[in-house]
Each structure stands twice: as C-alpha cells, then as structure tokens.
Amino acid sequence: MAHYVVRFLKNVAGNNGYEREACQGSFETEAGSPAEASQLAEVEFCRTERTADWSLYADRIEATEANFPS
DSSP, X not given: OEEEEEEEEEEEEOTTSSEEXXXXXXXXXXXXXXXXXXXXXXXHHHHHHTOSOGGGTOSEEEEEEOOOOO
C-alpha cells in the first residue's frame, strides 16, 4: 500500500478577475491505488463537511502519491 495525499479542488475567481485553484480540503490515506485513495477521501470529506455529495464543495479530486525521503 502507498501513502496518498488527496486534495479537493475548486476553481474560483480571484481578486484580479482570473480563475485560481482553491483547495477545499486535504486528506492523507493509505491505499492500493489513486482511485482507491480518492474513494476513501470522498467518504472522509463527506463525513467532515456533513454532506452527501463532495461535488457541492469542489470541482475535482487530485490524488498524488506522497514522496517521503527514505
């Protein structure tokens, strides 16, 4: 199993009128794949935000494998 950092991201308008990426939540999890990590984080995000649908808060999910120095 690998260690993943999963971020929930939303595009929002910045003060200058341009879109920017805003992180709505970040979770760390152990999983066998990025897809599995995303699913685990979805459940945690919904529990934390007390919602049934994470997409009400974010546009997309990004799961990246954590690179810790050995």
